[in-house]
Amino acid sequence: MLCVCAAALLGIAGWTRVRSPYETQQGWVQHQPVPFSHKHHVADAGIDCRYCHSSVETSAHAGLPATHVCMTCHSQLWAGAEVLAPVRDSLATGRPLVWHRVAQVPDYVYFNHSIHVARGVACVECHGRIDTMPLIQQAKPFQMQFCIDCHQDPAPHLRPPDKVTQMAPLSWSAAEQRRYGERVMAAHRIDPKKLVNCEMCHR
């Protein structure tokens, strides 16, 4: 009896542990060479995500901005700021800034940004309210369950293409949202049964 209880407890503890933020790194902030604030650039300056992550519509990767992109503004704004010294060094030496990844899927997952954006999965669906994060953190657990939840029922997660980078929620009711999502799914023949096939994400 004691043995069964202990095994059950261990099982529950293990289950909780693998889904805990300790394991998934949800809500974690990584150390960065420059304390870049997405809140400042997105919410205060109103810069579209694609200004810096310019390959998100055409490639598997959203793209990290080259130092040249940072310097487009910072050659003039805060041009002598101590906090931006690593950016200026990077431009001068040609060595890229070493950013530490916050959102990452395992190497056996072949995630493609371009198709998600093209079909209307908003940035905020996976990355959370970037416009409220002075230091960026991983908003969602990024475990398989998180991906599968959406692949089984994409309709509530689809938006018109011109609203993909909008951080604020749409003013739609749940019913309107579902109606729109189902129309997109019909137009692009998106079948949730196929979306959960292994080879959709793994090769």
Place this chain on the structure above:
Amino acid sequence: MKARLILLLLLGGCDQNMVQQPRYDEYERSPLSANGSSMIAPPDGVVAQDAVARAAQAQRPAMTPALLARGRERYGIYCAMCHGVDGRGDGIVPARGFPRPPSYMEPRLVAAPTAHFYDVITHGYGVMYAYADRVSPQDRWAIAAYIRALQKAGGADAR
């Protein structure tokens, strides 16, 4: 002994880390290259395989509503924060201290050929950096077309 050896070999296989596989992904660090990145710029003088297709893309497309719509969207992403939503040069970035860009309604820019805007996006102008790495040739024409629309809307007598 033999069985133990086999077990040891089998366990050796367990060490393979599937999450971080021994391959270079985009943006990963690499000790092999001078800039420390797995992404290496091609040497000078390299011609891309799709150079001909790209050159064809740089041709000015016909003016269509679709081109204008694309231009409007791209303008919103890459230009509006400096040049302003209406093209008068009062975007949020100049409001923070960046040198103010000229208004598109200036006679000099109204008289300029459309290719001038394409060139400025490609190569930059004054304190404006080049956008060739961010805006594709087709999108540059689309933005140039939208600037013409802004000039019309702003009351300038654009061609």
